[in-house]
Amino acid sequence: MSIKAHFTQVRSQTVSFCSHLNVEDYSIQVAAFASPPKWHLAHTTWFFEEFILKPFLPNYKTFDANYGFLFNSYYNTLGTRILQSNRGNMSRPVTSDILDYRSYVDKNVLKLLDQNSSKELKDLIVLGLNHEQQHQELLITDVKYMFGHNPLFPVYKKDYNLLKDHNIALDTTKINEGIYQVGYNGEDFCYDNELGVHKVFINDFEINNFLVTNGDYIAFMEAGGYSDFNLWLDEGWSWVNKNNINAPLYWFKIDEIWHYYTLAGLQPVDKNAILSHINFYEANAYAEWKGMRLPTEFEWEVASNTLQWGKRWEWTASAYLPYPNFEKANGAVGEYNGKFMSNKMVLRGASVATSQNHSRNTYRNFFNPLERWQYTGIRLVK
Missing domain, CATH: 3.90.1580.10 (paralog of FGE (formylglycine-generating enzyme))
Structure with missing residues (x-):
C-alpha cells in the first residue's frame, strides 16, 4: 500500500467509527482520563499539522491559531495547552468545524506527498498514523466509558459486542x-x-x-x-x-x-x-x-x-x-x-x-x- 493510500485509509477509519455517534456525544468527557470524541478527531489532526505540515509544506497556513492550545495533549516543547480534565468543556469549536479541520489538513498532507518523497517525511507520517491508530483504540474505549456510565446504557451499534471472544486453545x-x-x-x-x-x-x-x-x-x-x-x-x-x-x-x-x-x-x-x-x-x-x-x-x-x-x-x-x-x-x-x-x-x-x-x-x-x-x-x- 502506498503512503498516500495508507494515510487516507487510517484517517477515514477514525471518522467512520465516529459516524455512529450523535452530535451530542462528541463533546462528552465523563472522566479526566477519557477524552471526548471531538477532541480525539482534532488532536490526531493537530499532530499532522504540527509535526508534518508546519515544518515541511512551504507557505502552509494554519487552519486556526487557537487549535494548538486546544488540542496539544502533553507536548511541553510545543507550548501551553488546556488541562486534560477540561477537554469536555469545549462546546466550541463545533464538531463540523473539526471535521472541516480534518479535511483541510488531509488535503494538504496529500499535496505535500506529491511534492516531497523524502524518508524523513514518510517516517514522520508513519509515526502520525500509528499515533492515530492508538487514538482509534482510545476512541472505542472512551466512548464505551461514556455510554457505560449513562443510565440508559446506549447502544453504539447493535452488532458491536467486543466481549464475545472465547479461548481457542486450552493448553x-x-x-x-x-x-x-x-x-x-x-x-x-x-x-x-x-x-x-x-x-x-x-x-x-x-x-x-x-x-x-x-x-x-x-x-x-x-x-x-x-x-x-x-x-x-x-x-x-x-x-x-x-x-x-x-x-x-x-x-x-x-x-x-x-x-x-x-x-x-x-x-x-x-x-x-x-x-x-x-x-x-x-x-x-x-x-x-x-x-x-x-x-x-x-x-x-x-x-x-x-x-x-x-x-x-x-x-x-x-x-x-x-x-x-x-x-x-x-x-x-x-x-x-x-x-x-x-x-x-x-x-x-x-x-x-x-x-x-x-x-x-x-x-x-x-x-x-x-x-x-x-x-x-x-x-x-x-
Whole structure:
C-alpha cells in the first residue's frame, strides 16, 4: 500500500467509527482520563499539522491559531495547552468545524506527498498514523466509558459486542531456562521504547495458552476475592475499599444475574467469554488466589510465538522502564514515550479494540495499575 493510500485509509477509519455517534456525544468527557470524541478527531489532526505540515509544506497556513492550545495533549516543547480534565468543556469549536479541520489538513498532507518523497517525511507520517491508530483504540474505549456510565446504557451499534471472544486453545507452554533476546529487531515501524535489543535471563516457567474467562473470575468473586486482604497488594486493597469494588468495570448484578455493558448494549455475562476491563491489582489478586502469577513482559515476549494473543491487553508483572541504551529523540517527538516511564505497568499483546496492523509481539503498552477502562485481561504462569 502506498503512503498516500495508507494515510487516507487510517484517517477515514477514525471518522467512520465516529459516524455512529450523535452530535451530542462528541463533546462528552465523563472522566479526566477519557477524552471526548471531538477532541480525539482534532488532536490526531493537530499532530499532522504540527509535526508534518508546519515544518515541511512551504507557505502552509494554519487552519486556526487557537487549535494548538486546544488540542496539544502533553507536548511541553510545543507550548501551553488546556488541562486534560477540561477537554469536555469545549462546546466550541463545533464538531463540523473539526471535521472541516480534518479535511483541510488531509488535503494538504496529500499535496505535500506529491511534492516531497523524502524518508524523513514518510517516517514522520508513519509515526502520525500509528499515533492515530492508538487514538482509534482510545476512541472505542472512551466512548464505551461514556455510554457505560449513562443510565440508559446506549447502544453504539447493535452488532458491536467486543466481549464475545472465547479461548481457542486450552493448553500450556513450557519455556526452558536460558538467555533470550528481546526487543524489536526489524525494518518496519516500531516505537522507541521497543528499541535496544538485549538479552535477558529467564528461569523455567509454564505459561497458559489461554486467558482467564468471566466464569473463572466469577468463581474468584464468589470465593470472597474482593474481601480477602491477603490476596491484594496494599495500594490495590486501598482502592477496593475506598471505591467499594466488587466486580470488573461495567458489571452489574440484576435479579441475581451478572450483566455487563457492551457497545452493543447491556447483556448477561457470558461465562465462557474472555474476561475484560480489570486493572493490574485485580489481575494480581486473581493470580494470587489461583496460586500462580502474572508473567513478566520478557517471559511473555519469549513465549509469544507459541501463544494465542491479541484479544486483550495482558497485564504483566513488569514496571514500565527503559531498555538498555534507550534514547529519546530530540524535540517534541522525544516526549512521546520516555517521560512516562514512571508508576506504570507494562501490558503486552493487543486487544479487540486495537486497529488492524497495529500489533506486534514487542509492543510495550503501559498504563497506571489502577486503570481498567481498556480491554485488559489475565494470562497466568507458574
